[in-house]
Amino acid sequence: MNVHERAPNCEPAAELTLERKLSRMPVRSGTLGPEVIEVGKLYRDTGCFTYDPGFTSTANCTSRITYIDGDEGVLLYRGYPIDQLAERSTFLEVCYLLLNGELPTTGQLDEFRGTINRHNMLHEQVTRFFTGFRRDAHPMAVMVGTVGALSAFYHDSTDINDPAQRAMASNRMIAKMPTIAAMAYKYSIGHPFIYPRNDLDFAANFMQMCFAIPCEPYKIDPILTRALDRIFILHADHEQNASTSTVRLAGSSGANPFACIASGIACLWGPAHGGANEAALNMLMEIGSVDRIPEYIKKAKDKSSGFRLMGFGHRVYKNYDPRAKVMQKTCHEVLNALGIKHDPVLEVAMELERIALQDEYFIDKKLYPNIDFYSGITLRALGFPMSMFTVLFAIARTVGWVAQWNEMIEDPEQRIGRPRQLYLGPAERNFVPMDQRS
Ligand code: ACO
Numbered sequence: 311m312n313v314h315e316r317a318p319n320c321e322p323a324a325e326l327t328l329e330r331k332l333s334r335m336p337v338r339s340g341t342l343g344p345e346v347i348e349v350g351k352l353y354r355d356t357g358c359f360t361y362d363p364g365f366t367s368t369a370n371c372t373s374r375i376t377y378i379d380g381d382e383g384v385l386l387y388r389g390y391p392i393d394q395l396a397e398r399s400t401f402l403e404v405c406y407l408l409l410n411g412e413l414p415t416t417g418q419l420d421e422f423r424g425t426i427n428r429h430n431m432l433h434e435q436v437t438r439f440f441t442g443f444r445r446d447a448h449p450m451a452v453m454v455g456t457v458g459a460l461s462a463f464y465h466d467s468t469d470i471n472d473p474a475q476r477a478m479a480s481n482r483m484i485a486k487m488p489t490i491a492a493m494a495y496k497y498s499i500g501h502p503f504i505y506p507r508n509d510l511d512f513a514a515n516f517m518q519m520c521f522a523i524p525c526e527p528y529k530i531d532p533i534l535t536r537a538l539d540r541i542f543i544l545h546a547d548h549e550q551n552a553s554t555s556t557v558r559l560a561g562s563s564g565a566n567p568f569a570c571i572a573s574g575i576a577c578l579w580g581p582a583h584g585g586a587n588e589a590a591l592n593m594l595m596e597i598g599s600v601d602r603i604p605e606y607i608k609k610a611k612d613k614s615s616g617f618r619l620m621g622f623g624h625r626v627y628k629n630y631d632p633r634a635k636v637m638q639k640t641c642h643e644v645l646n647a648l649g650i651k652h653d654p655v656l657e658v659a660m661e662l663e664r665i666a667l668q669d670e671y672f673i674d675k676k677l678y679p680n681i682d683f684y685s686g687i688t689l690r691a692l693g694f695p696m697s698m699f700t701v702l703f704a705i706a707r708t709v710g711w712v713a714q715w716n717e718m719i720e721d722p723e724q725r726i727g728r729p730r731q732l733y734l735g736p737a738e739r740n741f742v743p744m745d746q747r748s
Pocket of ligand 1: 675
């Protein structure tokens with residue numbers, strides 16, 4: 311295949327010749343990142359599809375929301391570096407930014423906060439919906455079911471062609487997700503549900519819905535709620551990851567927004583995606599003490615063991631995950647605030663990171679700690695059980711999902727997502743009657 315340089319007055323293009331059939335494919339540039347070759351006419355020109363399991367070289371859409379440079383360890387939301395946002399903004403400010411493209415003024419943020427507060431309660435009948443679940447149901451199962459069911463409660467925000475209804479559905483989901491998540495937790499431990507409080511910020515309100523009980527006042531610790539707010543910022547969007555692509559694919563058929571976000575939650579649940587922080591914490595606890603680290607490093611390097619260092623490596627980041635740096639700092643802040651001087655799990659994590667980053671295997675394969683390496687330790691210290699870790703991820707990622715879903719609906723190039731395949735099954739054959747089958 312040839313890629314032609316841009317000639318004056320001429321768009322750059324790649325040319326592919328296959329058995330004398332030529333396809334001329336435009337090359338498009340973005341603001342940042344690699345150019346893309348538009349292969350949409352390849353089948354028409356050559357009769358061939360492209361094959362790219364896992365979409366390692368395939369861009370599925372244009373987007374103006376989030377940019378990642380995996381080689382340099384860069385993550386930008388609407389152009390702003392993640393570390394600056396984590397340090398200097400709040401989760402609701404980041405939500406506004408992701409949804410609208412610009413940081414809010416004070417007035418815009420106040421109005422947005424008011425809107426989110428107005429929508430954080432659930433239709434009272436949803437409360438009864440909860441009692442249909444078993445007490446030991448995984449909270450992610452409850453999230454998938456309840457968020458999917460919201461389309462049965464909020465009929466006035468399911469018309470995807472009406473921008474006002476789309477905005478209403480987006481705000482409803484951002485606002486109600488913490489309420490649903492806290493209810494899932496309270497239900498699992500047999501506690502009464504705690505209603506949202508509009509005098510608290512987003513993260514503090516979520517913590518009180520999870521940890522307050524009706525018989526005594528709940529004390530807010532601003533260091534801990536700020537840490538949770540920062541964790542939400544770090545997880546708010548991550549361009550076309552598996553769950554976001556799932557939301558876009560579901561949405562491409564015109565499905566209602568609540569159903570689309572439920573599909574994103576289902577995808578996030580997998581251990582290779584949102585479930586990895588739980589796996590990383592489990593691994594650190596299993597290692598238990600620094601003297602056992604060499605044994606685990608050896609196991610991770612041995613392909614036949616089937617063991618991987620959880621919280622290490624990333625499909626896109628081939629450098630330090632910029633979110634992991636902020637997460638590590640947040641982890642220390644939380645443990646200090648709680649007066650935890652020696653956390654054996656944190657000690658194992660830090661030593662494991664130190665050893666792995668000096669090891670040829672990890673250096674050669676560009677395996678660095680990802681966000682999940684320190685998030686499990688932090689969330690556990692904040693008081694959340696492991697089963698809630700992925701749920702917290704879902705609360706934060708909801709804004710990314712709805713921002714990407716809205717962008718897709720407004721994109722004139724958007725079509726129903728319909729991948730093709732390389733068929734390897736039997737060629738056409740005639741039906742065999744039962745008495746002739748062997
Ligand atoms: N420990 C040991 N070896 C590893 C690890 C690891 N954590 N991750 C990758 N490798 C090795 C692979 O064995 C492979 O070796 P090879 O080239 O000799 O065959 C090489 O590094 C490349 O690995 P791939 O699996 O091809 O990389 P891919 O990009 O497909 O996978 C993934 C990325 C799934 C994240 C992987 O690194 C992994 O399994 N990590 C552990 C799970 C984890 O932490 N997931 C969280 C991701 S972040 C998130 O979802 C928020």
